[in-house]
Amino acid sequence: xxxxxxxxxxxxxxxxxxxxxxxxxxxxxxxxxxxxxxxxxxxxxxxxxxxxxxxxxxxxxxxxxxxxxxxxxxxxxxx
Numbered sequence: 784x785x786x787x788x789x790x791x792x793x794x795x796x797x798x799x800x801x802x803x804x805x806x807x808x809x810x811x812x813x814x815x816x817x818x819x820x821x822x823x824x825x826x827x828x829x830x831x832x833x834x835x836x837x838x839x840x841x842x843x844x845x846x847x848x849x850x851x852x853x854x855x856x857x858x859x860x861x862x
Contacts, residue, residue, distance in 0.1 A: 790855035796820075799843035809842025817844055824850065832861045 798816050800809035817836070824831050831850035838844055851857050 787855055789858040789860065790852040791849055791857045791860045792852050793849050794847070796846045796848070797839075797843055798846065799839075799841070804842070806840075806842040810838065810844075813842060813844045817846060829854075830857055830861055 798813040798820075800812040800816075804812065821831075821833075829851050831848055834847040834849060836844060836846050849857075849861055851861070
């Protein structure tokens with residue numbers, strides 16, 4: 784019999800705003816969207832770790848993170 788001991792995801796997410804926004808407003812919008820995403824993970828009690836947040840020239844934000852999968856233990860993966 785097999786049992787999952789730990790399970791985590793490594794994700795790359797691109798937060799982007801509408802093309803018709805100015806770069807400054809697009810950056811502000813994407814930053815707010817990222818903060819909302821972090822709050823939703825915290826509310827759902829999902830363990831996560833942001834590896835990098837890279838701003839793009841068009842105002843979008845490229846985020847690399849590790850996160851818990853389906854409430855399985857993550858072991859030392861998020862340390």
